Amino acid sequence: MSRKKFFQNITNILICGVFGTCTTFFVFSALTLWLNGSGYLTQYSGTTGEESPLVFSTMEVLLMCSLLCSTDVIAAISMVNSETSPKLYSLLFGEGVVNDAVSIILFNSVLKFAAEPFSASTPFLIIGDFLMLAFFSLLIGFVFGLLCAFFLKVQRAFTKHAVNECVIIFCFSYCSYVVAEMFHQSGIITLLSVGITQAHYTWYNLSPQGKNGTALTFQFLGSAMEGFIFSYLGLTFFAYQEYNWSPRLIGIEFIIVIFGRFCGVLGLIKLLELCTYKSGVHWQELFFMSFAGVIRGAIAFGLVLRISYDDAPNRDVIVSTVITIVVITTVLFGSFVGLLTDWAVSAGGEAANVTDNDDFVRLDDVSHHSNLVHPNQEEDSDHQSDNRFEEEVKNMGCLQRCFFKMDRYYLKPWFVHKYSAEKLRQDDEFYEVQAKDGKNLQKIYKAVDDAISDTASNKALSQHSSKSQ
Known part of the structure; x- marks a missing residue:
């Protein structure tokens, strides 16, 4: 993914990911509370079939709505090409990541107070815990990511073997998760933070083999776990048939999920545009993001299984409702999301113009390993001259400009081995060539080694002959 496009759309990503998720949560909660108070809901026993x-x-409603805020945009991301549609891809990817983070933190905050009766102070307690949980979870991941980068920068002996590098990255990531859970923070958010930090700093301290090996290893693990979760969901779906079910709740909550999602993305952006905000995102792209975000997946399924009967006496109904919505949205919306891809891409006007002021290299010059090699592939803007860098940051906001300057002049020199902007550019170019023409380079290396060996042998032979004479 293009990091330049990601940061160019960071405002829209944060609006949809943070404020959009909170808006969705409020819509879900308000409508579900109204439905709950109407007396319309009934449940059926899975064992006897009796209706009651x-x-x-109130806390059960908030708990169910908080986990239903999490989206699964994997299907949409797989349909969008990151090279031909970088803006739409960065919006989908960024909003999906931020949405998952906010949803998980929101669920953990509500779960903490689920066993307590709802009072006037409960919303403020949830908001306070939400902010504290987000801050410390991200901080732990950031610290461990920097420690991993600094370790590989100093201990260069570990970069001689790709296996060692994979193990070190895994160990630092796992330790961050353990520490976060030990202090009752969100381990998943910590893993997200440590992964972003490692991609930004640790990446440059790896050997070329380590870069390729770690990318392939963790992509394989991610794909395997994603497949395992959905396989487990399908196999265990009928294991909940003895739970209490509420067809009315499932049907109405399904409609609420669709309505709330469109309010949190399309409605929120259009409302802000009425207040002079310029998003730069076409309404068709917003519709596609809203449609794709209706899908509920692994995050919602994993969170609902954490609920105990002490937290929610109606756990059976919550579990059966959430799992049914996960299955329906995954099958229904996941099947039709591909039909809207071309329609949404054409609205952005990116397919006709692959290059954008040299932000992207030509497609035929890009290795087919590029997405596997580095999901956050560096762009030329990250390696430009200081004058051009200073010129570009002038157009950024104050906080964004301070971060980029601190990153370039302080953090990267501290945590990147032999840091220099020119060196990083050369390393990326060399690694891209190596990934594309590895076999040819091996032949060249062998020929050079043979030539050096022959030269050394001839030199030694001539020295021996001169001594004999």
């Missing part, structure tokens, strides 16, 4: 009234507590 269904009434949730």
Whole structure:
């Protein structure tokens, strides 16, 4: 993914990912609370089939709505080409990552107070815990990511073997997760933070083999775990048939999920545009993001299984409802998201112009390993001269400009081995050539080694002959 496009759209990503998710949560909660108070809901026993009234507590409603805020945009991301449609891809990817982070933190905050009765102070307690949990979870991941980069910068002996580099990155990541859970923070958010930090700093301290090996290893693990979760969901779906079910809740909550998602993305951006905000995103792209974000997936499924009967007496209904919505949205919306891809891409006007002021190299010059090699592939803007860098940051906001300057002049020199902007550019170019023409380079290296060996042998032979004479 293009990091330049990602940061160019960071405002839209944060609006949709943070404020959009919070808006979705408020819409879900308000409508579900109204539905709960109407007396319309009923439940059926999975064992006897008897029907009985269904009434949730306020905390149960908030708990269910918080986990339903998490989206799964994997299907949409797989349909969008990051090279031909970098803006739409960065919006989908960025909003999906931020949405998952906010949803997980929101769920953990609500879960912390789920066993307590709802009072006037409960919303403020949830907001305070939400902010604290987000801050410390991200901080732990950031610290461990920097420690990993500094370790590989100093201990260069570990960069001689790609296996060692993979193990070190895995160990630092796992340690960050353990520390976060030990202090009752969000381990998943910490893993997200440490991964972003490692991609930004640790990446340059790896050997070329380590870069390729770590990218392939963790992409394989991610794809395997994603497949395992959905396989497990499909195999265990009918294991919950003895739970209490509420068809009315499932049907109405399904509609609420669709309505809330469109309010949190399309509605929120258009409302801000009425207030003179310029998003630069076409309404068709916003519609595609909203449509793709209706899908509920692995995050919602994993979170709902954490709920105990102590937290929610109606756990059976919550679990059966969430799992059914996950299955329906994944099958239904996941099947049709591909049909909207070309329609949304054409609205952005990116397909006709692959290059954008030299932000991207030509497609035929890019290795087919590029997405596997480095998901956050460096662009030329990250390696430009200081004068051009200073000229570009003038157009940024104050906080963004301070971060880029601190990153370039302080953090990277501290945590990147033999840091220089020109060296990083050369390393990226060399690694791209190596990934593209590795076999040819091996032949060249062998020929050079043979030539050096022959030269050394001839030199030694001539020295021996001169001594004999």
